Amino acid sequence: MSGHGKPIPMISHRVTGLQGTAEVPGDKSISHRALILGALSVGETVVTGLLEGQDVLDTASAMRAFGAEVTRDDDGTWHVHGVGVGGFAEPGQVIDCGNSGTGVRLIMGAMATSPITATFTGDASLNKRPMARITDPLALFGAHAVGRAGGRLPMTITGAADPVPVRYTVPVPSAQVKSAVLLAGLNAPGRTVVIEAEATRDHTERMLAGFGAEIITEETGEGRVITLTGQPELEPQSIIVPRDPSSAAFPVCAALITEGSDVLVPNIGLNPTRAGLFTTLREMGADLSYENEREEGGEPVADLRARYSPDMEGIEVPPARAASMIDEYPVLSVVAGFARGMTVMRGVKELRVKESDRIEAMATGLRANGVSVEDGPDWWTVEGRGAGGVPGGATCASHLDHRIAMSFLVMGMAAKKPVSVDDGGPIATSFPIFEALMGGLGADIRRA
8 A cells, every 4th residue: 555545556658759848846855844944933934836745735734733824825825824933832633744754854853842742653654764863863952752663653752841952963964864953953042063974955954044043054074064053033934945856857867768858847956965866867978958047045946958868878976976866866777777887876775764675676676677786785786778778568666655656657668668666656745746747748657
């Protein structure tokens, strides 16, 4: 089961000439943060371009449960009337975060320094994911968590009645952990410091500054040091959410491997902590260009143009780039199958604990479709078969993971035989218009 109802099998057939403009949804990471920081500000925050996937809708519901007023106009504009830092009310029901690891971890951080208790749960996939990486640093503030074995949901957190600021070094690159600690630090007196050896996506830092928090980022011998002064009065904002680079990855990659394609993907956020996939594709020889580069809401933005690229070659992706493209490795591995030579991906152990074990899920599906893959604890390699050379023909398990499902459907557009997934239902969590958007470009995706 998908956790979203009855499984929805899908099949993707070979096509040629994907053409048109792909209006992908708003950025999921920024959408979550806009709702949470809007709820922690005093006054009305207005958000346009919000991703209305289930993950973000679950975060909106959670903010209502903590006392914020969250509404949507008919034109898709969202309004968040916040309760201020430290103003969260104790929710009267269990907080169900569905499939969203980002949502649950950021919300845990936001409530962990208020003297309230909340219980969190999710779907079957989320309830398998580790939460100790969040609850361990939150305990340093004085919060207390009780969950299932292995630090898994359902989990009850009692926030700190007298929180103290912390200095925390993030043990593995994780924007979710960093962000949870910073959000907890908002209601702690004094200065909370987060140190990360490898830079991860910095949407939280940028948005905190936009809401008026005093936050300083420095590059030191320890790594990136982020210092947040606690107990600010956050000022409501008008936020235009850039379009999601992780969603843009799918029409971009589909165009690169599908013969005769030319696709424009406008208004994509190109935050350097998120754009690693596009850098990697260009290094492989992809015909991928940035047009109309600009800045919106403190985030760099451009229009991406992707054209069929039959001469791509495998490369070794620098491990240091992993944090900036961790969600894009599944679809990159599909592109690698259509390149010439070996693509090597290292330093990616985080993929083992995403919505699924993404390395295992992709390796199994790629092999079933005729692509050679080797993998280890934190690495994998794909032996490319060249343009049009992937046999296809298999049904792949999505493992309740939206990115796995979409990656294999992209493969089917260029493989010799159709590629199926056992359940495309989870796609709605992050990219609810995926089928319609890809169909509008010329893809042939059918519900089986």
